[in-house]
Amino acid sequence: MRITERRMTEIVNASLEKTRAEAAKKAQELSSGVKLTRASQDGVGWAEAARARARRLTADAHESTIARSRERLQAQEGALAGIGNVLERATEIAIQGANAATGDSRTLLADEIRRLMSAGIQAANTKGNDGEYLMATSSGTTAPFDTGTGAYSGSSTVREVDVGPELTVGAKVPGSVLQLSAGPPVVNIFTVLDRIADALEANDPDDVAAELDNLEQGRENVANARGDIAAYLAALQQADEARSDTVINTTQIFDDNVATDVVEAATGLARAEAAVEAARVAGQQMLQLVAGFLR
Amino acid sequence: MSINALLNLGGNAILAHNAGVATAGKNIANVNTEGYQRELLDLRATAVGAPILGGVRIVGPYRVNTLFLARREEDASGQKGYASASARALEAAERAVGGATGSDLVDAISELWGGMIELSAAPLDLSTREKAVNAARRLTTVFQRAAENLERERDDADSRLTALAAEATELAATISDLNHAITVDPGRDPALHDRRDLAARKLAEIMGGSARIDPDGMMRFVVAGGVVVVDGTRSATVTISAGTAPSGYGAIEVIDGDFENDVTATLDGGKMAGEVRMRDVVAADAASDLDALALSLANAVNTQHAAGIGLTDATSRNLFVSSSGAITAATLGLSSDIDADPRLLAAAAAGSGTMSPDNTNALALAALRTSLTTGGGSRTATDEAIRILGAVGQAAANAQKDEEVEDGRVASLAELRDSLSGVSIEEEMTRLAAFRNAAEAAATFVSTVDELLRDLVERL
Numbered sequence: 120m121r122i123t124e125r126r127m128t129e130i131v132n133a134s135l136e137k138t139r140a141e142a143a144k145k146a147q148e149l150s151s152g153v154k155l156t157r158a159s160q161d162g163v164g165w166a167e168a169a170r171a172r173a174r175r176l177t178a179d180a181h182e183s184t185i186a187r188s189r190e191r192l193q194a195q196e197g198a199l200a201g202i203g204n205v206l207e208r209a210t211e212i213a214i215q216g217a218n219a220a221t222g223d224s225r226t227l228l229a230d231e232i233r234r235l236m237s238a239g240i241q242a243a244n245t246k247g248n249d250g251e252y253l254m255a256t257s258s259g260t261t262a263p264f265d266t267g268t269g270a271y272s273g274s275s276t277v278r279e280v281d282v283g284p285e286l287t288v289g290a291k292v293p294g295s296v297l298q299l300s301a302g303p304p305v306v307n308i309f310t311v312l313d314r315i316a317d318a319l320e321a322n323d324p325d326d327v328a329a330e331l332d333n334l335e336q337g338r339e340n341v342a343n344a345r346g347d348i349a350a351y352l353a354a355l356q357q358a359d360e361a362r363s364d365t366v367i368n369t370t371q372i373f374d375d376n377v378a379t380d381v382v383e384a385a386t387g388l389a390r391a392e393a394a395v396e397a398a399r400v401a402g403q404q405m406l407q408l409v410a411g412f413l414r
Numbered sequence: 415m416s417i418n419a420l421l422n423l424g425g426n427a428i429l430a431h432n433a434g435v436a437t438a439g440k441n442i443a444n445v446n447t448e449g450y451q452r453e454l455l456d457l458r459a460t461a462v463g464a465p466i467l468g469g470v471r472i473v474g475p476y477r478v479n480t481l482f483l484a485r486r487e488e489d490a491s492g493q494k495g496y497a498s499a500s501a502r503a504l505e506a507a508e509r510a511v512g513g514a515t516g517s518d519l520v521d522a523i524s525e526l527w528g529g530m531i532e533l534s535a536a537p538l539d540l541s542t543r544e545k546a547v548n549a550a551r552r553l554t555t556v557f558q559r560a561a562e563n564l565e566r567e568r569d570d571a572d573s574r575l576t577a578l579a580a581e582a583t584e585l586a587a588t589i590s591d592l593n594h595a596i597t598v599d600p601g602r603d604p605a606l607h608d609r610r611d612l613a614a615r616k617l618a619e620i621m622g623g624s625a626r627i628d629p630d631g632m633m634r635f636v637v638a639g640g641v642v643v644v645d646g647t648r649s650a651t652v653t654i655s656a657g658t659a660p661s662g663y664g665a666i667e668v669i670d671g672d673f674e675n676d677v678t679a680t681l682d683g684g685k686m687a688g689e690v691r692m693r694d695v696v697a698a699d700a701a702s703d704l705d706a707l708a709l710s711l712a713n714a715v716n717t718q719h720a721a722g723i724g725l726t727d728a729t730s731r732n733l734f735v736s737s738s739g740a741i742t743a744a745t746l747g748l749s750s751d752i753d754a755d756p757r758l759l760a761a762a763a764a765g766s767g768t769m770s771p772d773n774t775n776a777l778a779l780a781a782l783r784t785s786l787t788t789g790g791g792s793r794t795a796t797d798e799a800i801r802i803l804g805a806v807g808q809a810a811a812n813a814q815k816d817e818e819v820e821d822g823r824v825a826s827l828a829e830l831r832d833s834l835s836g837v838s839i840e841e842e843m844t845r846l847a848a849f850r851n852a853a854e855a856a857a858t859f860v861s862t863v864d865e866l867l868r869d870l871v872e873r874l
Contacts, residue, residue, distance in 0.1 A: 123836035125445060126829060133825075156516045158807020159508055159814065166804050169517045173524040173796045177783070180528030184535040249539045251771055259538040259771035278773055280535045281780045290535065291771075 131402035138398045142391035149384040155377045164376035171372040178365045181282055185359050187249075188280050188290035189352060194245065195253045195292055196348045201242040202297070202308070203341045205235045209312055210334045216319045217328035229319035236312040240269045243294060243309075254294035263294040269309020271298060277347075282358035289351040296344035299336050308337035417870070420863045423469050427856035430457055430470045434849030437475045438842045444605070445842075449612030451479045451835035452842075453604055477604045478835045484611050485624055487827045491615045492622035492683030494820035499688025501817040503571055504810035507697045510563030511704070512803055513556065519704075519799045522556040523711070525549040527783035533761050534776040538725070538769070543756035550733060551753060554746045557708050561743035564701050571693040572654065572664045578620050578686050579652040579666065585617040586635065586649035589625075593632045594647045600631060617643070621652070622683020639680035641668050661694040688813075696809045703802045704743040707788055711795045712741045714787040715779065722760030722775025724752075729764045 148154045158165040209232060216228045244262040245253050255263040256273035263273045275295035279287040300306040311333040318326035437455045444450040456473035508516075515521060529546030536542040592610040610633055614625040623637030625644075635644035643650050654664035659678050666686055668675045678694070681687040712734035719733040733752060736745040752758045761776035788798040 120829075121833045121836065121838060121841075123445075123832055123838045124840075125836055126832045157508055157512060157810075158516070158804045159505065159810035160807075162804055162808050162811060165516070165807060166800050169520045169800050169803070170796070172517060173520055176521065176524035176528050177531065180531040183532050187532075187535045249536055251536075251538045255771055257767055257772075258769050260769045276772070278771065279777065280773070281531045281777055285781075285784060287777065 127405045127408075131398070131405055134398040135395070135402060138391060138394040142388065142395050145384055145388035145391050148379045149381065149388055152379050152381075153377055154379045154384070161376070167372055168376045171369040174365055175369040177284075178362045178369070181358070181362050184280050185282050185355050185362065188282070188288070189355050191247050191253065191291060192348050192352055192355070194247050196345060196352075198242045198245040198253060199292075199296075199341050199345050199348070202239050203338065203345070205239040205242070205312075206308060206334060206338045206341060209235050209315065210331070210338070212319075213315050213327050213331055213334060216315070217324045217331065225319040225322050225324075229316045232312055232316040232319060236269060236309055236316065239312065240264050240266060240309055243269075243297060254292065254296075256291075256293045256295075264309065269307065269313065271295065271305070271307055282355060283361055286358060288354040288358060289347065290355075292344050292348060296340055296347075297337070299333055299340065306333070308334075308340070311337060417863060417867050421860060421867075424856050424860035424863060426469050426471070428853055428860065430472050431849045431853035431856060433472050433475075435846060435853060438846040438849060440475075441837045441842045442839060442846070445837045445839060447608075449608045449615075450605065450837070451477045451608050451611075451831075452837045454478055475604065477607060479607075479611075479831075480834065481627065483827065483831055483834065484614075485626075487824070487831060488615055488618040488624045489683075490820065490824045490827050491619040492624075494817070494824045495619035495685040496622065496683045496688040496691075497813060497816040497820045499574075499685035500691055500813035501688075501810065503567070503574075503689055503692035504696060504806065504813050506570070507564065507567050507692055507700065508803075508806045508810045510567045510697075511560045511700055511806055513559065517800075517803060518556050519560060519803065520796060522549075522553040523795050523799055524783075526553050526715075527780055530776055530780035530782075533759065534773045534780055537761035537773045537776055538771055540756065543759050543761075546759060547748070547752060547756045551748045554734070554748050557704065557743040557746045560704055561701065564697055564704070565744075568663060568693045568697050568701075571689045571697075572656075575664060575666065575686055575689050576654045578689070579654050582617060582620045582643070582652040582686070583649075585613045585620070586644045586652070588613045589617065589633055589635060589644045590647050590649035593644070597631050597647075618684065620684050621677075621686055622681055637668070637677060637680075637684075638682040639675070639677060641675045641677050641680070642670065643668055645670075659694065661698055663693055666690070696806060700802055700806050701743070703798075703805075707795065707798050707802065708743040708746045709741045710788045710798075712746060714782050714785065714795075718775065718778050718782060719760050721764060721778075723762050723764050723766055723768075723770070724758040724760050725762075725769050726755075726757050727768070729760065731758060731760060733759070 155161055155164055155168065212228050212231055212235075216225050243254055243264045244266070247253055251259040252261070252263055254273070255261070256276055256278070257263075258272075261272070264271055271294045273294050275293050275298075277289040277293060278291035280290040282288050297309070298305065298307045299311065304310075311330050315327055315330045315334075318324075318330070434455050434457070437453050441452045453475035455475045457470050458473050460469045460471045512518065526546075526549045529549035532542050533546045589610055592606050592613065596606050596610065614633060614635060617635060618624060621637050621643065623635060623643065625633050625635045627633055628646075630646075632646040633644060634642065634646065636642050643652070648670065650668045650670035653667050653669060655667050655676075656664050658676075659665040665676050666678045666681065668677055678690055681690065716732040716734055720730045723729050724731070731749065731751070733749055734741065735747050735749050736742070737747045738745050749758075761779075762770040762772035763774035766772040766774075783796065784794060786792055786794060788795055789801070793801065
């Protein structure tokens, strides 16, 4: 085949253009750390990376949700522990008041029961760090338990949160866990403490004794609620571990599809630069060949 | 043989070899002229007077070319033009819909769901509500930007088509002018044929189609659908008729006198067809799909949002609205009330009362991320966004591959043409030297005959 000088020049130019473009591409990958930015570069890899990004963004939201829920449940656990202690002490006092104490002692015991009731109501009306009442279900800004009577305003709904793909976990125990009877009338542990205090003030050991089963029920409710919280925390822990796996998995997908392999890119750049130099030298020699003939 | 016959013999030889020198010189002069095909001169021996003596006559110069190769090159140019224009236009369209990261829309949808997930954990927290509202606002911005960018690319395609139409018209006129010049004086200048072939190749690169040389020597250029662009000494005008194509953009019209042909949908090669493909097919599908996604996503979110209650007021409030008419990607907007007051974001179930810590509606909104609300009920919003962006990307990738293939084909044919018709300086210099030496020898012959004549005259 005849190869004209024009053709030789075109070959040199095309070769230089191609090798320079490849070198520029490798340099761009190396400097940006990213080799895949568009679906046109690798449709399958891009789609996989896009789905991984979506899962990662969702996992980031779950991380925040899990942390916040864990904090809230732990605060609730603390409040219920305090209420449990109140009920333990109230039971001791009630047993004492139901037995050999005299009228004056029962008055003192009644005072202590009232203080315990107040402390219990305060614990039940604890707010979280975000200002939301921990056991409120109907209004986050109004205390769920009446500060005087301890009457509860709210539902029995456990608030759940989204912590994973099609996965929700309880994240807030309602104040109804302190309820002993739906009524009417509604009876909760503070109702019982109030009745015990009244009975002590009336020097009526039989009425005091009658509330002992309710106190035990109340302690059992609190223990059950704390058990539920422990289960929710365990579920949150599992969800968090699954989320971590998702993060690891999506990071791997990014590394495989999107991120530049530095060693590979550096090697590719070195090869491309060598190819540019080789094309340049070959071009020079070709052009010298032509010029030499003309001389 | 007479002395005069010998002198004529020598003179003819000098002329013939000087013509060879001129031909070689012309080839060298045009070594870098685009489209120039080298000329060759044939010398044929002739009988002059007595059988023992002969002369030389010139045959040519003639162009070294093949019509078959020329037609193949036009076809390849058309396909290359189509592939190149498609690739460039579709790359731009992909950037338009993909945004800065290439998947802006996918990320924005995921951030919306993320905002709802976090809202479910802290429905009373104002900063969490603001974050969710910001995510919703960003989604509307991403949709609007994608729609605007796509429309801008389609408008740009129209601008490029207008420039290409002007270029095509000029090339068609050039071909018809050259047709006239060639047929008026067929032997005038072989280079006119080269220019005509080059113009035909360039026209094919713009519009596809092909040329043919009729027995009358005229070139006729026809595009897909049998529409004639050049007919002998007559050429059509190629124009873009604004807004008259079914897509709402410019239609490509070939106008020849009273005849107007809309070739927008029929062109199957050339840059114009490549631009139309992006503008009226790929980008049009992407724009339509984006609109459908915006609408279905907004409807799904609004239906659920309206079923819930914010912190301060009643239900039946939409989160997404339209800035004008129906909801599309370009008109998708955020409720101005909610934008101004994130407390209106409906996280609680209806009937929960004001300032309720209930999160039932936020959970339901977050759960929409796995609902098959788009693609006729077969895909989630995220998957649909990936499909739309992936489709544009795939079209761009295919066009790039086609471009590589067509580049190779054009280069291969150009190499063949150059091998056959290109000027090799080495060859021409050699030929130049041969003709020059022969001309010098012929001059020496003439001198010798002249001396003979002088001798004769002196003796007489």
